Every structure is written in C-alpha cells, then in structure tokens.
Amino acid sequence: MKLTIDRAALIRTLGHVQNVVERRNTIPILGNVLLSAEDGALKFAATDLDLEITETVSADIESGGSATAPAHTLYEIVRKLPEGAEVEISMTSGDPRLQIKAGRSQFSLPSLSPSDFPVLSAEGLSHDFKVEASELARLIDKTRFAISTEETRYYLNGIHLHAMEAEGASLLRAVATDGHRLALSETAMPDGASGMPAVIVPRKTVQEVRRLVDDADDEVEVSVSESKIRFQIGGATLTSKLIDGSFPDYERVIPRENDKRMTIENKVFANAVDRVATISVEKSRSIKLSLAEDTLTLAVNNPESGQATEELMVTYGFDAIDIGFNARYLLDVAGQIEGDTVDILFQDSASPALVKDSADEHALYVLMPLRV
Amino acid sequence: MDGFCRHCFADAPDGAARCPACGSPRLIRHSELHTLSIAHIDCDAFYASIEKRDNPELEGKPVIVGGGRRGVVSAACYVARTYGIHSAMPMFKALKACPHAIVIRPEGRKYSTEGKRIREMMQDVTPLVQPVSIDEAFLDLTGTHRLHGGSPALTLARLQKRIHQEVGVTVSIGLSHNKFLAKTASDLDKPHGFAIIGKAETLDFLADKPVGFVFGVGPSFAKKLERDGYRTLADIRRAGDKELAARYGESGLRLARLSRGEDTRAVNPERERKGVSSETTFNEDLSDLAALEDRLWPLCVKLADRAKVDNIAGQVVTLKLKRADHRIITRRRTLTAPTQLADALFRVGRELLKGEATGPRYRLIGIGISELGLSTGDAGDLFDDGALKRAAAERASDAARLKFGGDAVVKGRVLRSQNKP
Numbered sequence: 001m002k003l004t005i006d007r008a009a010l011i012r013t014l015g016h017v018q019n020v021v022e023r024r025n026t027i028p029i030l031g032n033v034l035l036s037a038e039d040g041a042l043k044f045a046a047t048d049l050d051l052e053i054t055e056t057v058s059a060d061i062e063s064g065g066s067a068t069a070p071a072h073t074l075y076e077i078v079r080k081l082p083e084g085a086e087v088e089i090s091m092t093s094g095d096p097r098l099q100i101k102a103g104r105s106q107f108s109l110p111s112l113s114p115s116d117f118p119v120l121s122a123e124g125l126s127h128d129f130k131v132e133a134s135e136l137a138r139l140i141d142k143t144r145f146a147i148s149t150e151e152t153r154y155y156l157n158g159i160h161l162h163a164m165e166a167e168g169a170s171l172l173r174a175v176a177t178d179g180h181r182l183a184l185s186e187t188a189m190p191d192g193a194s195g196m197p198a199v200i201v202p203r204k205t206v207q208e209v210r211r212l213v214d215d216a217d218d219e220v221e222v223s224v225s226e227s228k229i230r231f232q233i234g235g236a237t238l239t240s241k242l243i244d245g246s247f248p249d250y251e252r253v254i255p256r257e258n259d260k261r262m263t264i265e266n267k268v269f270a271n272a273v274d275r276v277a278t279i280s281v282e283k284s285r286s287i288k289l290s291l292a293e294d295t296l297t298l299a300v301n302n303p304e305s306g307q308a309t310e311e312l313m314v315t316y317g318f319d320a321i322d323i324g325f326n327a328r329y330l331l332d333v334a335g336q337i338e339g340d341t342v343d344i345l346f347q348d349s350a351s352p353a354l355v356k357d358s359a360d361e362h363a364l365y366v367l368m369p370l371r372v
Numbered sequence: 373m374d375g376f377c378r379h380c381f382a383d384a385p386d387g388a389a390r391c392p393a394c395g396s397p398r399l400i401r402h403s404e405l406h407t408l409s410i411a412h413i414d415c416d417a418f419y420a421s422i423e424k425r426d427n428p429e430l431e432g433k434p435v436i437v438g439g440g441r442r443g444v445v446s447a448a449c450y451v452a453r454t455y456g457i458h459s460a461m462p463m464f465k466a467l468k469a470c471p472h473a474i475v476i477r478p479e480g481r482k483y484s485t486e487g488k489r490i491r492e493m494m495q496d497v498t499p500l501v502q503p504v505s506i507d508e509a510f511l512d513l514t515g516t517h518r519l520h521g522g523s524p525a526l527t528l529a530r531l532q533k534r535i536h537q538e539v540g541v542t543v544s545i546g547l548s549h550n551k552f553l554a555k556t557a558s559d560l561d562k563p564h565g566f567a568i569i570g571k572a573e574t575l576d577f578l579a580d581k582p583v584g585f586v587f588g589v590g591p592s593f594a595k596k597l598e599r600d601g602y603r604t605l606a607d608i609r610r611a612g613d614k615e616l617a618a619r620y621g622e623s624g625l626r627l628a629r630l631s632r633g634e635d636t637r638a639v640n641p642e643r644e645r646k647g648v649s650s651e652t653t654f655n656e657d658l659s660d661l662a663a664l665e666d667r668l669w670p671l672c673v674k675l676a677d678r679a680k681v682d683n684i685a686g687q688v689v690t691l692k693l694k695r696a697d698h699r700i701i702t703r704r705r706t707l708t709a710p711t712q713l714a715d716a717l718f719r720v721g722r723e724l725l726k727g728e729a730t731g732p733r734y735r736l737i738g739i740g741i742s743e744l745g746l747s748t749g750d751a752g753d754l755f756d757d758g759a760l761k762r763a764a765a766e767r768a769s770d771a772a773r774l775k776f777g778g779d780a781v782v783k784g785r786v787l788r789s790q791n792k793p
Contacts, residue, residue, distance in 0.1 A: 150708050152723055153755075178708045179753040253754040286749050303683070304746065324749055326709070350752070350760060370749035371760060 001065030148178035155245030162198035270334035277327035375401030404570035416563035512639035574633035651738025676714035685710035686741025694736035
C-alpha cells in the first residue's frame with residue numbers, strides 16, 4: 001500500500017473516526033484505525049465493537065492495500081504536521097510497520113493485521129429515512145443533556161427515538177430522561193420512518209452523530225432495525241448497536257394537568273438562576289423558587305458559602321408556591337429555549353413542573369422538584 | 373543548646389541530667405528547639421488508654437480493645453504490645469500470643485467524646501489543626517510565639533501536660549519543619565514522647581531509611597524500587613529527580629522530594645473528607661443474599677445517620693465485601709443525585725450485592741459514600757412515585773428517633789436481623 005493525501009483531508013477524517021476509539025482498550029486492535037486504499041480513495045474505519053465509523057476520502061493511490069495503525073497516535077502526528085503538508089502513507093510487505101512521511105518528518109508506527117479488524121455487521125436494517133441535518137441536530141440538542149449516566153437504569157443511557165401519532169400528526173420524537181428531568185423534542189415524520197421500531201440510541205453514538213452533523217449541511221440518511229441504527233452523514237457512515245431494553249412509559253410522567261402557569265423572559269430567568277446559584281458550589285445545586293403574584297424570588301441558602309436572593313418580574317396569577325430545583329437542571333433547559341419567553345407550569349411544591357418553549361411547540365421539558 | 377523541662381517548663385542547662393528546678397528527668401534539648409513549628413500529635417494506644425483510665429483494675433495488665441472472635445485489634449495497650457500484639461491484628465492471633473489479655477468491646481461514643489475534648493484543647497493553641505483521625509492530628513503553630521508567650525515547642529509541651537492531666541491519657545508529639553517529618557518524629561519516642569527532627573539533621577536522619585519508610589510507598593512499589601536498585605532514601609536521592617520522574621512519573625518525583633525531607637503540604641484544617649463508610653465483620657461467614665442484606669441494612673442506617681449529622685450527601689455508593697479468603701471486593705455506582713438516605717443507600721447497595729451474592733462466602737460487608745457534597749434535599753424520581761414518599765418517611769422516622777431515642781422507630785428488617793447471632 002502506498003498513497004499520498006493532503007493533511008487537511010487527513011486531519012478532518014481522522015478527527016471524525018478517532019473519537020470512536022476508546023482511550024483504553026483491552027483488545028489492542030480496537031485502539032487502531034483501519035486504512036484501506038483502493039480506486040483513488042482511502043477508507044478509514046474505527047470501532048469500539050458497539051459503534052463503528054467508516055469514512056472515505058479521495059487520495060492519490062499509488063498501490064492499493066490495507067493496514068492498521070494506533071488511531072490516537074496517528075491523529076496526533078497529523079495534527080502536528082504543518083498546514084498544507086502532503087502526507088505519504090505506505091506499508092511494504094515484510095515490514096510490520098506503517099510509514100508516514102511529510103516533508104522531512106518521518107514516522108513508523110506498529111501495525112496490526114487488518115484481517116483482525118472487527119467489522120460490525122449491519123444486516124437487516126429495515127427502515128430508511130432522510131432527515132435534515134439541522135433538524136437532527138435540533139432533536140439531539142434539545143434532549144441529550146437529560147440522558148442518564150446511571151448504570152442501574154441502563155435503558156435511560158440514551159435517546160429514545162420513535163415514530164408516533166399525536167393529534168393527527170405523524171411525528172418522529174426524541175426523548176431522554178434521567179429520572180430527575182425529562183426532555184422531549186419532535187419533528188414531522190420523515191418519509192420511510194413510519195412504522196420504524198422504537199429504539200434507544202446510546203449516548204456515545206448520540207455524541208458522535210452530533211459532532212458529524214456539525215460538518216454536514218444537507219440531509220442525513222438514517223437506517224434502523226430493532227438492534228442497530230446507521231447514520232450516513234456526509235462521507236461518514238456511523239453504525240451503532242442500540243440499547244437493548246425498554247424505555248419507560250414517559251407519557252405517564254408528563255404533567256399535562258399542571259395549570260399554574262408562570263411566564264418569564266428566558267434570558268432574564270437563566271441569568272438570574274446562574275447568578276444566584278453561584279453561592280452553591282456543590283454538585284447538586286438546589287435553588288428555591290418562591291412564586292407570588294407576578295413575582296418570582298430565587299433563593300439559595302448555603303450554610304457554608306452564604307446566601308443569595310433575587311426578585312424577578314413574571315406573569316403569574318395563582319396561589320403562592322415554594323418549590324426547589326437543581327439549578328443546573330434549570331440552566332440546562334433554559335439553554336435550549338429558543339423563544340424570548342419560557343412558560344413553567346406548576347401543580348404544587350412536590351409535583352413535577354412542565355417547561356414549554358414559546359417559540360417551539362415541538363419541545364417540552366419536565367423537572368422533578370427537590371424537597372428542601 | 374536550647375532546652376527545657378517537660379514537667380515544670382524551666383530552662384534546662386546544658387549537661388544536666390535532671391531539671392534543676394523540679395528534678396524531673398524529662399528534659400528536651402535541640403538546637404532548633406525554638407524555631408520549629410509544625411507538629412504531629414498522636415494519642416498513645418488511645419482506646420486502651422481510656423479503658424485503663426476508667427478502670428484502675430486494668431493497671432499493668434495487657435488490654436486489647438477490639439470486636440468479637442472474628443474481629444481485629446482496634447488498640448492494644450503498651451503491656452499487650454510487649455507480646456507482639458498490634459492494632460489491625462486479627463483477634464484470634466492476638467489471643468494466641470497473649471491468652472490472658474483482657475479484651476474490651478470498643479465503645480465508639482466514649483472515644484469520640486474524649487477525642488473531641490483533645491481536639492478542642494489543640495484548637496485552643498492554634499486554629500490550624502488538621503485531624504487525621506479521632507486520635508491524631510497535625511498542628512501548625514507558626515506565629516504563635518507571642519500569643520502564648522513561648523515557642524511552639526513550649527506550647528506543645530504544655531498542651532501535652534494539659535491533655536494528660538485533664539483527659540488522663542498520654543500523647544506523643546513530633547515537632548519538625550513539615551508534616552512528613554513531624555509525623556515521623558511523633559513515632560520515635562512513644563509513649564508520652566516528644567521528638568524533634570530539625571532542618572540540619574533531616575538529610576542524615578533520612579539517609580539510611582528504607583524506601584518503604586515514606587508514606588504512600590506500599591509493599592509493591594517498594595519491591596519495584598528495590599528491584600531497580602533503590603533500597604534506601606539515600607539511593608533515591610542519588611538517582612535524582614529527573615531519573616525518578618522518568619521511571620515512575622508523578623509518584624517518583626514525590627518520592628524524590630520526600631527523600632530530601634521536602635514536603636510542602638500545608639496543615640489544612642478544612643481538609644475535605646473524601647468519603648464516609650461503615651462496615652461489619654460477621655461471626656460466621658455468610659453467602660446467602662437475604663442474610664447479607666440483613667447485615668447491610670443497619671450499616672446503611674448507621675452511615676445515613678452520620679451523613680445527616682454532618683449534613684453531607686454522597687454521589688457515589690461503594691459496596692465492600694471481604695471473601696472468606698480475605699480477598700476484598702468493591703463495587704461502586706454513581707448516582708444521578710447525591711444522597712444521605714438509608715433507603716437510597718440500601719437500594720443501591722442491594723443492587724450491587726445481588727451481583728456478588730452468587731455463592732462465595734463472605735466475612736465482612738461494608739457500604740460507603742464518596743464524592744461528597746452538602747446535602748441539598750431529596751430528589752424525586754419521575755419513574756419511582758415512591759421515592760419522595762420514602763424519603764419523607766425516613767425524615768419523619770429520624771425526627772421520632774431524635775425525640776424518643778435511637779430505637780423509637782425501626783424498620784421491620786432490623787428486628788429480623790437482631791434475632792440472628
């Protein structure tokens with residue numbers, strides 16, 4: 001194998017694939033990226049056995065073939081090469097090392113046999129659909145912050161993606177929750193998605209898809225089955241196993257009956273929460289919201305670091321309520337609100353609150369209060 | 373050379389074997405006596421000393437404080453130590469070495485009350501007291517000379533006498549120019565000792581000490597160092613910082629500094645607690661899940677009680693098990709929100725236990741929390757309607773226990789485990 005490729009194309013592609021490679025591996029080959037040169041193109045592949053990425057870029061191929069090399073090392077090397085460099089990659093039979101040359105720099109890296117490189121089979125993908133890259137980004141951004149990291153409820157460690165009908169409209173909906181908050185975002189059902197299995201896309205896959213979507217500007221092709229999902233984004237193909245579990249009945253916990261509506265300017269709210277929460281440096285930062293007629297008082301009282309309060313003008317015309325929340329959860333939600341104002345609907349101080357975006361009726365958030 | 377009498381605090385002239393003022397032989401002399409200010413104070417055989425104080429009949433007899441046939445020695449008095457008994461030794465071994473030793477069940481509350489009294493006395497001489505455990509602390513007396521009308525050494529000697537008179541136990545003091553050496557010094561002259569390691573003698577003092585002498589160098593690291601040709605701290609010093617850093621990274625560099633007696637850690641009274649835990653050793657090995665759960669629950673209550681008193685909550689729960697062959701297994705889980713509730717600890721602990729209670733016999737179970745923060749309230753769970761209710765029930769039961777005593781409200785589970793040996 002021998003080929004030449006310019007640094008810019010190489011770094012961009014390696015940047016995509018090396019993320020999939022775990023820093024620590026018990027199986028050495030999983031630390032490597034697979035390079036296959038053929039017909040004027042260089043194909044990259046990396047996997048952690050649950051998630052696989054392949055991406056093809058054009059390159060000047062002198063002789064075809066394949067090789068593997070430590071992904072992170074290769075990425076670091078290319079990153080440090082001067083801009084505009086031409087990189088020559090070669091592997092000769094008899095020498096177990098991959099040679100990399102650029103200008104006067106020369107590297108040789110240990111290479112493991114390409115035949116040992118695992119390939120994630122992606123047979124039986126039953127449903128295919130296309131979704132706008134920006135729409136996919138929106139679905140992810142508005143939900144991924146609520147993905148759980150708790151291992152006990154592994155089925156919450158991803159985004160629940162599913163097709164559904166609501167009020168006569170066909171929708172593709174994304175939901176994530178960690179039991180303390182829930183985030184929901186939906187989009188019009190893409191052609192072909194109707195009848196797709198309801199799946200749970202693991203967090204790592206979500207992160208990688210989101211990263212790739214940033215570099216893509218058109219449509220993303222999605223193929224899905226009961227056990228796998230595949231995203232084709234630009235030149236990259238991401239194939240992932242799905243979380244094998246059933247997502248809880250989230251509809252049940254969305255408090256549709258909450259009638260005490262508070263409306264406030266989102267930026268004002270977020271800034272005030274952030275300011276007041278400065279006092280609580282702890283991991284779970286509880287903040288008290290006291291609602292009275294057209295007034296919201298935010299308060300943090302921390303026996304060690306002091307206290308803070310701030311009074312805000314709101315639209316509110318119901319009974320007074322005192323309710324505690326994790327400040328970080330409030331900020332996470334506020335960060336996803338597109339509208340100028342946000343509506344928070346309460347029932348009482350012990351029941352979950354519902355948050356709505358004035359500019360996006362296809363997103364909602366549920367926050368469980370803290371009992372303080 | 374500067375010196376004074378530890379009994380009456382009068383100056384001790386050079387060459388005198390006894391204090392010219394009171395006749396005591398407890399004289400201390402050192403060329404840096406009045407310039408050093410970092411101290412380590414360690415109570416001598418603390419639990420055993422308290423038991424002896426409270427029961428004069430124990431005077432002169434070997435006393436061991438520790439739990440049960442299967443337990444370990446928590447403290448051994450100096451008489452018991454002459455039989456080779458030391459703390460953390462399994463009880464059966466200790467009793468083999470000294471069959472007539474008097475074994476006393478530890479009474480935690482008594483020791484912590486006395487420990488607190490001693491700590492308050494320490495805090496009377498400096499605000500910079502960093503507790504290491506209930507009976508041990510570092511003190512920084514820098515700048516207290518004028519306040520106490522005497523050098524740190526003199527203040528410490530007075531503190532030592534006060535603790536002896538008012539609490540009735542002896543402490544050993546190490547005085548030096550940093551924590552590492554102060555801790556080393558407090559061990560040199562036990563019991564009721566006062567040892568000094570000055571700046572001038574630091575290098576000589578450390579030179580012939582084995583590498584394992586440095587805290588944090590465990591048996592396996594020591595073995596590795598010895599294999600590489602570093603046996604003593606002098607060997608380490610000869611190798612140089614660069615070589616050690618290259619070979620062992622951060623820990624090599626740390627060792628190189630300590631080998632020269634350099635330790636820049638400040639005496640920090642606010643040193644964060646990393647975790648809290650509670651554990652128990654069984655009289656008979658257990659393998660049954662239900663039996664293990666019965667032992668786990670009271671530990672969760674005990675741990676939760678402590679967390680509630682200190683108003684802390686932990687985000688990581690760790691289950692510890694010790695197999696019959698003494699192998700230790702730990703399993704940890706990170707929670708979405710920190711907790712201090714016995715119910716929440718037990719739920720996680722039980723999940724972790726399920727994975728391990730698959731046949732092997734265990735001799736110990738423990739549960740701990742780490743990643744501590746201030747408690748910020750009980751988090752409800754969207755998919756567990758009972759979470760807030762159970763939290764409220766636990767808070768109500770806590771309130772009742774506070775009002776009517778420790779056993780006023782207990783879960784049925786406790787009654788079940790109490791009927792077992």
